[in-house]
Amino acid sequence: MFLSVVIPVRNGEKYIGKLLDELIEQTYKNYEIIVVNDGSNDNTSNILKKYSSVKVYHNDRSMGANFSRNLGFNKSKGEIIVFTDVDCSVERDWLEKIVSIFMEKDVDAVAGQIFAENRDRFLARFLESSILTPAPKYRKDIILSEDFKPRIFIATANFAVKRETLLNLNGFDPIFKHYGSDDMDFAYRLLRSGGKIYCSSKIKVYHHHRTSLLKILKRYYEYGKGFTIFKRKHPESIFSILTTIFTSLLYIFTALIPVSLFINLGNIYLNSFIYFLASLPFLTPLLYHFYFLIKKRNLERILYIPLDILVIYFTAIGILVSFIQGEGK
Incomplete structure (x- = not known):
């Protein structure tokens, strides 16, 4: 061969x-x-x-x-x-x-x-x-x-x-x-x-x-643009469906952050629920890395949490910008 x-x-x-x-x-x-x-x-x-x-x-x-x-x-x-x-x-x-x-x-x-x-x-x-x-x-x-x-x-x-x-x-x-x-x-x-x-x-x-944070964030922004083109070509793919669900929830929960900080809805339970939803973009990488911190006893995982939050948001920004620009149509 x-x-x-x-x-x-x-x-x-x-x-x-x-x-x-x-x-x-x-x-x-x-x-x-x-x-x-x-x-x-x-x-x-x-x-x-x-x-x-x-x-x-x-x-x-x-x-x-x-x-x-x-x-x-x-x-x-x-x-x-x-x-x-x-x-x-x-x-x-x-x-x-x-x-x-x-x-x-x-x-x-x-x-x-x-x-x-x-x-x-x-x-x-x-x-x-x-x-x-x-x-x-x-x-x-x-x-x-x-x-x-x-x-x-x-x-x-x-x-x-x-x-x-x-x-x-x-x-x-x-x-x-x-x-x-x-x-x-x-x-x-x-x-x-x-x-x-x-x-x-x-x-x-x-x-x-x-090994440069700026280059990493730029690359994930580009990944986000690539995800949008893929989703436009193949909306039925499990990859596209999961990406759409994840980013949609991310945008919604992020929009709730100012609501949770500055608006009192008059109900302690409703306020708490809004706080919880607004914190999900941060809780997800936190729980993910804490799981592996415990499993592998690697304290360095704590430092990965804020980096993953940045990576997630730069990817989401790339997806949004590419969608607005109409790339892949």
């Missing part, structure tokens, strides 16, 4: 060499590596010249990760197309594990877990444990069909799909730009077409999570 590993990269001088070294040293040998340089203006191009065995294609200007993934796929020869990102690190038997699943299971795609490579950084550990973590985890192997399951999602940083499936679905949709949810969109279209995705707890990739 011949594989094509496709990596979109923009300004990846810090990580691209390490990732390519890891890919070249894979235990599975029947594969090609394709890098699409998406208009990088750092030293990425010069680093790529050192790897003669790697097929490199260049975008004259940045066209986005989805355009680059599609370009890499169109230039590939593999029966299976494997995707990861430049800021990831892979295990030596990564490809071997992917192949074994395709050989043993009747599935169209394989998704794996993502862990923080830089766990020595506080904000990376937070993202690993956030209530809205961008890094999928699977406690056990599961096969998705028809639709997603709650809190089960996939990411292209650790994703492999059959060539014929990519062809039938016309690849990734560039309408998502750089917002995210493009991987969820592709996965959902695959599931709705009758395909199956094997989510493996054994296939792991390690990602360099963001």
Whole structure:
């Protein structure tokens, strides 16, 4: 079984060499590596010249990760197309594990877990444990069909799909730009077409999570915009339904905050109920992290609570702004 590993990269001088070294040293040998340089203006191009065995294609200007993934796929020869990102690190038997699943299971795609490579950084550990973590985890192997399951999602940083499936679905949709949810969109279209995705707890990739709070909040704002585009495309998906319910309640409860603070409704029970509803956006991450604080005896979880509140609100703002702007229509 011949594989094509496709990596979109923009300004990846810090990580691209390490990732390519890891890919070249894979235990599975029947594969090609394709890098699409998406208009990088750092030293990425010069680093790529050192790897003669790697097929490199260049975008004259940045066209986005989805355009680059599609370009890499169109230039590939593999029966299976494997995707990861430049800021990831892979295990030596990564490809071997992917192949074994395709050989043993009747599935169209394989998704794996993502862990923080830089766990020595506080904000990376937070993202690993956030209530809205961008890094999928699977406690056990599961096969998705028809639709997603709650809190089960996939990411292209650790994703492999059959060539014929990519062809039938016309690849990734560039309408998502750089917002995210493009991987969820592709996965959902695959599931709705009758395909199956094997989510493996054994296939792991390690990602360099963001370590700047401003960059994290900006990214979650962008995630929110991606969620809106996904919901407009696929309103019937369980992911869209849960996102709509969550954000609608968040907006309502947030609107009740000034009511609870400045308006006396004349009834102690009604006032208390309003206070309770207004506090739910804060209680949810508080209870979530206290549960894991007790379960794992990790006091650092206390510090994650205000960060998750910020993350939740920046995501909700992104959803609202994208909805008002009409993105994805």
